[in-house]
Amino acid sequence: MEARKFSKKRAAILEALRSTHEHPSAEMLYSRLKSEFPDLSLGTVYRNLAMFVADGDVVSVGTVLGQERYDADTAPHAHFICSCCGRVLDVCSPNLAGLDRQIEAETGGIVTSRSLSFTGKCVDCLAAGRANGDTA
Amino acid sequence: MEARKFSKKRAAILEALRSTHEHPSAEMLYSRLKSEFPDLSLGTVYRNLAMFVADGDVVSVGTVLGQERYDADTAPHAHFICSCCGRVLDVCSPNLAGLDRQIEAETGGIVTSRSLSFTGKCVDCLAAGRANGDTA
DNA sequence: CTCTTTGCAAAGAGTTTGCAGGGTG
DNA sequence: CACCCTGCAAACTCTTTGCAAAGAG
Numbered sequence A, B: 001m002e003a004r005k006f007s008k009k010r011a012a013i014l015e016a017l018r019s020t021h022e023h024p025s026a027e028m029l030y031s032r033l034k035s036e037f038p039d040l041s042l043g044t045v046y047r048n049l050a051m052f053v054a055d056g057d058v059v060s061v062g063t064v065l066g067q068e069r070y071d072a073d074t075a076p077h078a079h080f081i082c083s084c085c086g087r088v089l090d091v092c093s094p095n096l097a098g099l100d101r102q103i104e105a106e107t108g109g110i111v112t113s114r115s116l117s118f119t120g121k122c123v124d125c126l127a128a129g130r131a132n133g134d135t136a
Numbered sequence C: 001c002t003c004t005t006t007g008c009a010a011a012g013a014g015t016t017t018g019c020a021g022g023g024t025g
Numbered sequence D: 001c002a003c004c005c006t007g008c009a010a011a012c013t014c015t016t017t018g019c020a021a022a023g024a025g
Helices: A008-018 A026-033 A042-055 A097-107 A123-128 B008-018 B026-033 B042-055 B097-107 B123-128
Strands: A059-064 A067-071 A078-082 A088-091 A110-121 B059-064 B067-071 B078-082 B088-091 B110-121
Touching (some): A008 A026, A026 A042, A026 A067, A042 A067, A059 A110, A059 B059, A078 B097, A097 B088, A097 B110, A110 B097, B008 B042, B026 B067, B042 B067, B059 B110
Parallel strands (some): A078 A110
Antiparallel strands (some): A059 A067, A078 A088, A110 B110, B059 B067
């Protein structure tokens, strides 16, 4: 197992994750915290994110535009993902946990998490007339 | 735009995708087709998959254990993903397309696709007592 | 003959890991 | 003072891309 010790940087990473609704990637967290912790390393961000996920304190939203995105809000909710700019928004959704049993009966496995997401173009990308993939 | 010409390999890749329920990755398709087309290149598989997705003939199921997985079944359905072995199974789901309008109203964007997936341990990994990440 | 597709190999991008040094309890 | 955590940089994996040759219409 793993005995976990306190770490200032780990606390800061978790706090940064909890105080945003952006569903940041490792890189996003890194650049956000770099000013406060000039000696922060990207590897540390990755390592701590993995711990958070293992501990169930943070959840992965999936890979968006090549980068894995994380969410400290572990309450069930759905996401809207913009395929142009990669923005991830929370949206409300029907309760899906009720389907777990049905899926387990169907597959013979066990369900530990579920994820519902809608992909499309966000309001800003629509207004800017951006095509998929353009971020500029 | 893109004028598309016929290609034996492209047809074979699409056919391989259509005749399986494994939701293969590029690598999986490559190794499956390698015996029939010894000079097949992995780059070609990636290039054709991108075309299929652009043309709407194939859909991405998302990134599972680091590899993007594809599905030629574009009818709406949900997936069960085993976090141990990466297996992806089709499961039935409630109709979600009806939620598109609601999400669009909520976000101001437009929804072009939706995806529902359940993650857990499949029946084989349960029986083998595998932990998450073990594939052996 | 023109334009698309391909193999090959190199380049990219995101993520992981080994190690020596610093932090925590 | 034992063990965890971190910075740094190298290593890895998956995916993309450039180019010259082969294939399709």
